[in-house]
Amino acid sequence: MLNDFPLTLKKLNLKVTPKRLAILEILLKESVYLSPEEIWKKMKKRFNRIGLPTVYRNLEELSEGNIISKINHPNRQLYYYLCQNRSHHHHFICLSCRKVEDISFCAAKEIEGEVKRNIRGKILSHILQVNGLCKNCLEKKG
Amino acid sequence: MLNDFPLTLKKLNLKVTPKRLAILEILLKESVYLSPEEIWKKMKKRFNRIGLPTVYRNLEELSEGNIISKINHPNRQLYYYLCQNRSHHHHFICLSCRKVEDISFCAAKEIEGEVKRNIRGKILSHILQVNGLCKNCLEKKG
DNA sequence: AATTTAAATGAAAACCATTTCTACTTAATC
DNA sequence: GATTAAGTAGAAATGGTTTTCATTTAAATT
The missing domain is CATH 1.10.10.10 (Winged helix-like DNA-binding domain superfamily/Winged helix DNA-binding domain)
Structure with a gap:
């Protein structure tokens, strides 16, 4: 970056x-x-x-x-x-320390497929937010 | 339902x-x-x-x-x-008429894989929200 | 380097979605 | 039907965010 x-x-x-x-x-x-x-x-x-x-x-x-x-x-x-x-807003946020990390995985293609098939709408944007505990916070607890 | x-x-x-x-x-x-x-x-x-x-x-x-x-x-x-x-909160929302429709596709496994591999954190929940235009609103415009 | 001007800023006030408080009412259990 | 814990109305408070307007500043121009 x-x-x-x-x-x-x-x-x-x-x-x-x-x-x-x-x-x-x-x-x-x-x-x-x-x-x-x-x-x-x-x-x-x-x-x-x-x-x-x-x-x-x-x-x-x-x-x-x-x-x-x-x-x-x-x-x-x-x-x-x-x-x-x-351009890519998929992230993992730690609910304990608030750290934000990028997630490179993107299901855009699969979602597009399903939306076309079932919903028959047009996708303009999507949000993927994964909430959890980051490495550091997990180790502190363990 | x-x-x-x-x-x-x-x-x-x-x-x-x-x-x-x-x-x-x-x-x-x-x-x-x-x-x-x-x-x-x-x-x-x-x-x-x-x-x-x-x-x-x-x-x-x-x-x-x-x-x-x-x-x-x-x-x-x-x-x-x-x-x-x-139990599953993945949805498609229409930015024009606000209609909410379920998306059955879920990338939980793939995301879990990536988080384990790269972030090494623990997932507690995730949000997938797809914004767009639904079938009806697309047809109205066309 | 001085001038110009459109953008950025501080301070106070306004805004407005949401929450709290208190007394009153109601659903559910016996 | 009486009891009681949960639900409700209305008014007031809360608090995060935005607006307003006078002043200052970045940066383009001379």
Whole structure:
């Protein structure tokens, strides 16, 4: 994965601001899904003036650009993580430590087959989210 | 699918109230995902006194009992649909008319294989949601 | 390097879906 | 039919997210 964030931002017609870069750096460093408020708290350590709406706005823009992605979480809160692959959003999330890892396996073909056969509809996108416990968290418990 | 709602409710230790049954009947009749407020509006036609919190509470309880299920939707609002299969939550949702249809295909084995091999974690659950346009909506456009 | 301008930001306020609280009502058991 | 635990209405509170608007900044232009 290429993490030349300034270049990525330019390609999306987003200005390269220190705050935007900081959000991406935080998500890269943590490799864990975070809520806007959690990101904001980490931002406050770097910037003396940083508003929560700025974090929300940027997360939404970065999400639209597929640099980061939202987690489908049962509660109302939003969670974001840095995409390891911008076009493929299949991931394993650890319910204990929140770590997000890519799953390369994709059943797109098989699903397409079934949808064509039974539902006779058109697929526009799909979500595969596997919830579980990551290697580290399993070892801690064992 | 067996839709003996009173029996299903009893099994979950939920009292069989007219309002609970009405929520299930509405979701069965519509076969479309609905928000709590949308369900509430339909309920108001049947009951002269019906509070929105009652709808929320019941939806949550029914969801815990796997009779109904939540949709993973980009906006913050909750959406529910009646499960066609209580143990298997793979579905195709139409982005135009909101119809929800079951997908029987399941890649659990393949995913399990990859998670064991690469991630070395433990799977607890998974979500497969396919978004698209259903047969009816495709034909309308064509 | 200074000028320009469209985009980004902070702070306060608004928004609104969801939850809580309390007193009242009802389903189910005996 | 009486009892009791569960369910409900209505009002108020909650809290995550968005809007507004005045100010600041990135970066294109001169």
